[in-house]
Amino acid sequence: MRSSGQDQQQVRSIWQKLHIDLPLLLGILSLMALGLFIVFSAGGQSIDIVYRQAIRLGIAIVVMLAIAQIPPLSYQKWAVPVFVLGLLMLVAVLLFGHVGKGAQRWLDLGFMKFQPSEIMKLIVPIMIAWFISQDNLPVKISTIVWAFILVLIPTLLIAKQPDLGTSLLIASSGIFVIFLAGASWKLIGVCVGLGSAFAPVLWMFLMKDYQRQRVMTFLNPEQDPLGSGYHIIQSKIAIGSGGVNGKGWLQGTQSQLEFLPERHTDFIFAVFSEEFGLMGVGVLLSVYLFIIMRGLWIAVNAQNAFTKLLAGSITLTFFVYVFVNIGMVSGLLPVVGVPLPLVSYGGTSMVTLLAGFGMLMAISTHRRFHT
Amino acid sequence: MSPRRIIIRNHSAEANLFARRTFIAFVGVLSLLLILFSNIYLLQVDSFEKYQTRSNSNRIKLLPVAPNRGLIYDRNGIILADNKPVYSLAVIPEEVDSLEANIQEISKLLDISVDRQEKFFKAAKGKRRFKQIELLPRLSEQQVALFSVNQHKFPGIFVDARLKRYYPFSELTTHNLGYVARINRKDANKLKQQGKFENYAATHGIGKLGIEKYYEELLHGTIGHQEVEINNQGRIIRTLNYTPPVQGKDLTLTLDIELQMIAKRALSGKRGAVVAMNPRTGGILAMYSNPSYDGNLFVHGISSKNYKKLLNSKDLPLINRAVQGYPPASTVKPFLALTGLEEQVITASTKIWDPGWYQLEGLPNKYRDWKKWGHGWVNLTKAIEQSCNIYFFDLAFKLGITKISTMMERFGFGDYTGIDIHEESRAIMPSVAWKRDRYNKSWYTGETLSVGIGQSYWTVTPLQLTQAITTLVNHGERKVPHFLKATKEIAKDEEGVSQSTLEEVIYEEQAPLVLKQEKHWDLVLEAMHNTVQKFGATAHAPFKGAKYDAAGKTGSAQVARIKQNEKYDAGTTQENKRDNAMFIAFAPYKNPEIVVAVAIENVAKGGGGTNAGPVARQIMDQYFGNREITSSMDSSSSQLNAKTLQHMHQSQLAQTQESD
Structure with a gap:
């Protein structure tokens, strides 16, 4: 047993040389594999859609592994210029952006379309973590105020596109850094208070009609069962009718007969719950919990404040994805366009997400090389 | 932003702070995951049944399947009401490559009007692309053939067959069978009230008149259901379950279609009706009202032009005259004579002097006999043989209106006979109470005299007359006139083998009229x-030369009131004010098998004997003869016979197939 322990030590060091965090990779790969099966079921049982998703996943994994090779402390050098560039691109999106699905999110670079808000998902936590780690922890109030402003600018620019889901994720990634940096509880209390005071302003002036409609629908989906409440009602029916054991893979009537909208993207969790039931949901949530625990473990064991804050923020933001998506699909939260991470069909957000995991792996594996 | 400074960091304090915060965040993550899980637990465990039901109601749909309507046969198994496939051209837009080009091409082939094409495109806009839309209704056989040859060129376009009611004898049977037509809002409301609407979910037509209406419940059958799985567009994915419909019962009538043909021929060119009935059972052998109309017109929805034509026709073809009231005139004299005997105001030997007129004491009015110079001494038998009015004026005066109406009501006059069609009239049996109700006037003796010769307010339907003679020839044993002889139920057993059970209808015995x-x-x-x-x-x-022993009575009813001392002359009287001719007959005299009543409106000259009598004669000749109709009919009727044979052949074929 001792020898096998030594082998393990050796194995681990190989992984470390490759800058791969094995538990994290296993968690990610198992979710991706599960995702492919559900995408097949939700996408009208077309193998094409599975191929396309697999290719995207492959690209995303390559991106993750590439990023894992970059020492995390080097991010700090690039934090400010990239952040500023990101903000400029967001402004450019608002001015000349390409309109798709009723929102202005895309920047047409001629050879490719590009979504700057995705990049911001990575830059904002880096920027805030760098900014806060300049000083000793716990973070000072003045720093928090500046940090808030830094978070708010991209958040508002993205909310204006409008892309409520992404702006929410970006805001939380910044706020998590501030929280983990030890913002005083008093301040947190004041912020929550201010936030609730800000809600009516958000409702009155900043939200678009369709966003308000989503909230209204969330509060009472049955008032318009064929219109805007349809998504939520059908989703709840899909989940509820799955029962404990589920209807079986490819047997979900709500998804196979297309009653469920956005089956292979935002509402893929409903397909999963319908076909695999409460048991499946338990397993899925456990895998997510495992990844989050691993992420937080990496954060706690990171070697300096910057990497700790960054790792913590990436992990908790990943959780926000999970929570917002499942919460929305199961009727706990209003409908916001957030995919189920690592499972939903779709490219852009997947790459960003895995880039984040690449940074986590870098933080986990590069510490030896640093004092 | 502050410039980079050199700061002394307390790494372990920072690590502790961070660890604490991370732990708090982890607790937050855990509790939020728990909330998610509990919410899903609520959905999947606590509300499982609710959502399962809703999921099923999303995907499972019950499609109603209409039962085939029961067929109607005459007493010899000749089909009178059939279900015939009607072909229409239908299109499923989704399956047609270039819709407009294809529609244009097929329109050229089948000569489809531009109007129809526009109607189609309009309908296509509002429907799902996988639902079929009718392009051309009621294809002719040539069109079906023409299309079938070219079908391979038009994927997504096909001939759709649907069963529609068809009456092979058209106007010959319309007044009896009625017809089936589209369920309108009124019918739908009525069905809803009776709680039968669901049973009609897939049914297009409903009996509107006659036997089709009266026996709607028997004929319709029970709806079947196809349980299908559908997707969110309503497209059928697969069939989960199938409950076949139970087809309606076939009806066999007492009607003899050959006798009916004779009735039609005998009445041709006349307005009137004839009813022939078997007095032993009450079964109607023939009932024809002339002119008639083709019930098939109504099956497909009659055009308003055609309907107006029927409605406004002076000859009133829509009315079933066999169940409408006519002044009975002398045909009721036998019944009045019987009343006199029963009430003992006369005996068989009572004699009356007939000078050609009758006058009530103290009144100036003279009531005339049809024979200007009178019949001389008249007893009961002679009074009936010669239809002597004076005898019956005197009899009616002696009886009084109350005794007359009481007895006549016992024969069924003034009331429904109970025949199995709804169009029947009660006609009028006048009485003191009736006149008070109707006109709020008292009864005059003069009116009693008119009643004595079947005039005044008195009206009877030809059907009531057949019922009354039936009671007479049966010595008081009463029969309810009816069409329905037997019902045939065809049920499939578990192996799908059809079994038919024939059930003779047994009619309740009526309380007899006892003298x-x-x-x-x-x-x-x-x-x-x-x-x-x-x-x-x-x-x-x-009836000169008839091979059977018939008995009967004539009647000529005045339609217009003739003033005192005025002479009636058919030639100078307006057509619609001319006399009606009536006739009742039965044969054989001993043990009668058939009773006949005839009413003919506004005859040119002569009375019941010359106008209505021959109609009854032809009916009876056919009945007692060697089915003369099959040998000596003219060419048009032999065509009918060919059709008849074909139908018999088909029904026999169907039967052999069923027994296989």
């Missing part, structure tokens, strides 16, 4: 026998 003296029946019947058999009696001529 104080049984011999009075024969007295009157014998007088009716004489009326036909005695040379010179009123009904002798029409």
Whole structure:
């Protein structure tokens, strides 16, 4: 047993040389594999859609592994210029952006379309973590105020596109850094208070009609069962009718007969719950919990404040994805366009997400090389 | 932003702070995951049944399947109401490559009007692309053939067949069978009230008139259901379950279609009706009202032009005259004579002097006999044979209106006979109470005299007359006139083998009309026998040379009131004010098998004997003869016969297939 322990030590060091965090990779790969099966079921049982998703996943994994090779402390050098560039691109999106699905999110670079808000998902936590780690922890109030402003600018620019889901994720990634940096509880209390005071302003002036409609629908989906409440009602029916054991893979009537909208993207969790039931949901949530625990473990064991804050923020933001998506699909939260991470069909957000995991792996594996 | 400074960091304090915060965040993550899980637990465990039901109601749909309507046959198994496939051209837009080009091409092939094409494109806009839309209704056989040859060029376009009611004898049977037509809002409301609407979910037509209406419940059958799985567009994915419909019962009528044909031929060119009935059962052998109309027109929805034509026709073809009231005139004299005997105001030997007129004491009005110079001494038998009015004026005066109406009501006059169609009229049996109700006036004796010769307010339907003669020839045993002889139920057993069960309809026995003296029946019947058999009696001529022993009574009803001392002359009287001719008959005299009543409106000249009598004669000749119709009909009727044979052949074929 001792020898096998030594082998393990050796194995681990190989992984470390490759800058791969094995538990994290296993968690990610198992979710991706599960995702492919559900995408097949939700996408009208077309193998094409599975191929396309697999290719995207492959690209995303390559991106993750590439990023894992970059020492995390080097991010700090690039934090400010990239952040500023990101903000400029967001402004450019608002001015000349390409309109798709009723929102202005895309920047047409001629050879490719590009979504700057995705990049911001990575830059904002880096920027805030760098900014806060300049000083000793716990973070000072003045720093928090500046940090808030830094978070708010991209958040508002993205909310204006409008892309409520992404702006929410970006805001939380910044706020998590501030929280983990030890913002005083008093301040947190004041912020929550201010936030609730800000809600009516958000409702009155900043939200678009369709966003308000989503909230209204969330509060009472049955008032318009064929219109805007349809998504939520059908989703709840899909989940509820799955029962404990589920209807079986490819047997979900709500998804196979297309009653469920956005089956292979935002509402893929409903397909999963319908076909695999409460048991499946338990397993899925456990895998997510495992990844989050691993992420937080990496954060706690990171070697300096910057990497700790960054790792913590990436992990908790990943959780926000999970929570917002499942919460929305199961009727706990209003409908916001957030995919189920690592499972939903779709490219852009997947790459960003895995880039984040690449940074986590870098933080986990590069510490030896640093004092 | 502050410039980079050199700061002294307390790494372990920072690590502790961070660890604490991370732990708090982890607790937050855990509790939020728990909330998610509990919410999903609520959905999947606590509300499982609710959502399962809703999921099923999303995907499972019950498609109603219409039962086939029961067929109607005459007494010899000849089909009178059939279900015939009607072909229409239908299109499923989704399956047609270039819709407009294809529609144009097929329109050229089948000569489809631009209007129809526009109608189609309009309909196509509002429907799902996988639902079929009708392009051309009611294809002719040539069109079906033409399309079938070219079908391979038009994927997504096909011939759709649907069963529709078809009456092979068209106007010959319309007044009896009625017809089936589209369920309108009124029908739908009625069905809803009766709680039968669901059973009609897939049914297009409903019996509107006659037997089709009366026996709607028997004919319709029970709806079947196809349980299908559908997707969110309503497209059928697969069939989960199938409950076949139970087809309606087939009806066999007492009607004899050959006798019916004779009735039609006998009445051709006349307005009137004839009813022939079997007095032993009450089964209607023939009932025809002329002119008639083609019920098939209504099956497909009659055009308003055609309907107006029927509605506004002076000859009133829509009315079933067999169940409408006519002044009975002298045809009711046998019944009045019987009343006199029963009430003992006369005997068989009572004699009256007929000078050609009758006058009530103290009144100036003279009531005339049809024979200007009178019949001289008249007894009961002679009074009926010669249809002597004076005898019956005197009899009616002696009886009084109350005794007359009471007895006549016992024969069924003034009331529904109970026949199995709804169009029947009660007609009018006047009485003191009736006149008070109707006109709020008292009864005059003069009116009693008119009632004595079947005039005044009195009206009877030809059907009531057949019912009354039936009671007479049966010595008081009453029968309810009816069409339905037997029902046939075809049910499939578990192996899908059809089994048919024939069930004869048994009609309830009626309380008999009992006279104080049984011999009075024969007295009157014998007088009716004489009326036909005695040379010179009123009904002798029409039955001269008949091979069977008939009895009967004539009647000529005044339609217009003739003023005192005015002479009626058919030639100078307006057509619609001319006399009606009536006739009742039965045969054979001993043990009658058939009773006949005839009413003909506004005859040119002569009375019941010359106009209505021959109609009854032809019916009886057919009934007793060797089915003369099959040998000596003209060419148009032999065509009908060919059709008949074909139908018989088909039904036999169907039967052999069922028994296989």
